[in-house]
Amino acid sequence: MDQIDKKIVRELQLNAKISMKELAEIVHLSAPAVIERVRKLEEQQIIEGYHASVALKKMHRPMRAIILFESKDCKALANFCHNHPDVLECYRVAGEISYIVKIATHSVESLEQFIDDSMQYGTPSTNIVLSSHEKKVIEPFIVEEK
Known part of the structure; x- marks a missing residue:
């Protein structure tokens, strides 16, 4: 994982519903490049899933x-x-x-x-x-x- 991947993972942990366009702006890449990086992080099982946090x-x-x-x-x-x-x-x-x-x-x-x-x-x-x-x-x- 490079610094960009780390930032992508951090941002997705903060807000898994963030759009790829918004995420791309934060990490200073194009949306297609971010989509590809997220896909690779999912394939490597660094990102295991996306979850809703509920109020018990x-x-x-x-x-x-x-x-x-x-x-x-x-x-x-x-x-x-x-x-x-x-x-x-x-x-x-x-x-x-x-x-x-x-x-x-x-x-x-x-x-x-x-x-x-x-x-x-x-x-x-x-x-x-x-x-x-x-x-x-x-x-x-x-x-x-x-």
Whole structure:
């Protein structure tokens, strides 16, 4: 990735709906050149997709929690999480715990139900999210060639 590609990726992370004409103006290239660079970034899977960011509160999911699991059955827990509508993210990790699950639900009662339903797969430790910050732009690491 050269500097222009980095700027294209940055701008698309800030606004995936930007027109190719606007993007071209920002990076000082022609629209066809930018379209070709974006296509190559997609082919290289540097750009994996384009997504809508939604307001969880307006989706009636104001309660967020991070749940750590010491799992008895990792595959069953993963299957449960992948199929549960409240689960936003699920990570299998190494260490004392085996899974980290991020959920967004509509009430304390639905959080309790999730915990109760998941206990057959392991021991949960629930952390309610009070506030959060998510990076909107991810910069590539600078790798020095030897």
